[in-house]
Amino acid sequence: MRISVKAPAKINLTLDVLAKRPDGYHEVEMVMTTVDLADRVDLTLRDDGSISLDCSASFVPDDSRNHAYKAAVLLKERYQVPHGVRIYIDKQIPVAAGLAGGSSDAAAALRGLNQLWNLGLGLDELAQIGAEIGSDVPFCVYGGTALATGRGEQIDHLPPPPPCWIILAKPPIGVSTADVYGNLRVKEIQHHPATEKMLTAIHEQNFSLMCSSLGNVLEEVTLQMHPQVRQIKELMESSGADGVLMSGSGPTVFALVQKEAKVHRIYNALRGFVKDVFVARMLGVAERGKACHNTYGSDTLAP
Numbered sequence: 001m002r003i004s005v006k007a008p009a010k011i012n013l014t015l016d017v018l019a020k021r022p023d024g025y026h027e028v029e030m031v032m033t034t035v036d037l038a039d040r041v042d043l044t045l046r047d048d049g050s051i052s053l054d055c056s057a058s059f060v061p062d063d064s065r066n067h068a069y070k071a072a073v074l075l076k077e078r079y080q081v082p083h084g085v086r087i088y089i090d091k092q093i094p095v096a097a098g099l100a101g102g103s104s105d106a107a108a109a110l111r112g113l114n115q116l117w118n119l120g121l122g123l124d125e126l127a128q129i130g131a132e133i134g135s136d137v138p139f140c141v142y143g144g145t146a147l148a149t150g151r152g153e154q155i156d157h158l159p160p161p162p163p164c165w166i167i168l169a170k171p172p173i174g175v176s177t178a179d180v181y182g183n184l185r186v187k188e189i190q191h192h193p194a195t196e197k198m199l200t201a202i203h204e205q206n207f208s209l210m211c212s213s214l215g216n217v218l219e220e221v222t223l224q225m226h227p228q229v230r231q232i233k234e235l236m237e238s239s240g241a242d243g244v245l246m247s248g249s250g251p252t253v254f255a256l257v258q259k260e261a262k263v264h265r266i267y268n269a270l271r272g273f274v275k276d277v278f279v280a281r282m283l284g285v286a287e288r289g290k291a292c293h294n295t296y297g298s299d300t301l302a303p
């Protein structure tokens with residue numbers, strides 16, 4: 001039996017840091033939403049009880065360092081599952097980009113293995129297990145749009161944001177999330193994002209308020225470390241984007257656009273500058289399993 005699960009990227013519409021915690025993590029407040037740039041995680045049942053992983057991108061770890069592999073080990077050990085699984089990740093989300101690619105693969109593995117191994121767990125239980133892998137995993141288990149607090153693992157669901165196009169551009173650098181948080185001086189943060197305004201924009205479906213409420217306190221830290229990120233932001237802004245922000249700890253920058261004609265202008269301007277440019281739509285709602293094409297007769301899609 002084989003199951004294919006879609007693992008969408010996330011963007012942060014806001015990312016605020018409120019305090020550094022004694023456990024080394026930071027207390028955050030972030031509005032996150034999924035976009036239709038996605039990996040595909042294939043899970044094939046193994047009778048020999050072992051776990052194996054392959055990925056289409058050779059530079060992604062294919063052993064116990066892989067977040068999807070960790071998800072399988074956690075479930076297998078906790079629920080004493082006799083079966084194994086062969087995991088294949090078709091990588092479309094850029095790696096170490098601030099788009100939670102690894103976290104989304106882990107979340108997809110949790111959802112898919114819940115079905116493949118017949119565990120009968122609810123999404124809340126899967127999200128709790130996901131938090132042991134990484135702070136972004138619980139959000140990725142649910143998908144859609146949410147306000148994430150705590151270290152990012154506490155999820156309050158939100159309605160989808162106003163529909164729009166999104167153009168993502170990633171400069172050819174990888175950013176370590178730990179380094180970016182490590183370089184942040186919480187007491188010196190000048191501008192906290194307008195989280196309340198973002199929530200109003202989402203509830204009222206107000207696109208221009210959403211664009212003017214975008215904010216990420218990690219942006220300044222990553223901009224200092226990697227000046228190319230600022231160049232991409234400026235290029236998006238001068239090409240007519242309605243709103244521009246770095247996602248997560250970066251270095252991916254996204255532009256929000258309502259009119260399709262502008263999408264082509266911004267895409268073309270960016271392609272002259274960086275190789276990794278993607279055009280997507282905000283998903284906003286969870287569409288677990290739905291859009292992952294099921295090309296093999298006996299496959300099923302995870303819910």
Ligand SMILES: C[C@](O)(CO)[C@H](O)COP(=O)(O)OP(=O)(O)OC[C@H]1O[C@@H](n2ccc(N)nc2=O)[C@H](O)[C@@H]1O
Nearest residue numbers: 024025026028134135136137151152177178181248249
């Ligand atoms: C930047 C974001 O992606 C925004 O959504 C997240 O806050 C980070 O989520 P993540 O990559 O799943 O992070 P984790 O794997 O849990 O943590 C990686 C490292 O980032 C730092 N970290 C992460 C989350 C958090 N709230 N405070 C932190 O200080 C810690 O040094 C941690 O060791």
Ligand SMILES: Nc1ncnc2c1ncn2[C@@H]1O[C@H](COP(=O)(O)OP(=O)(O)OP(=O)(O)O)[C@@H](O)[C@H]1O
Nearest residue numbers: 066067095096097098099100101102105136177248
């Ligand atoms: N399935 C996976 N896909 C990509 N990277 C993975 C995966 N599993 C583990 N990793 C490791 O995690 C690191 C971060 O990759 P990832 O693409 O998840 O970063 P990110 O998008 O910046 O994450 P976040 O936004 O959650 O901070 C990579 O350098 C890679 O070594």
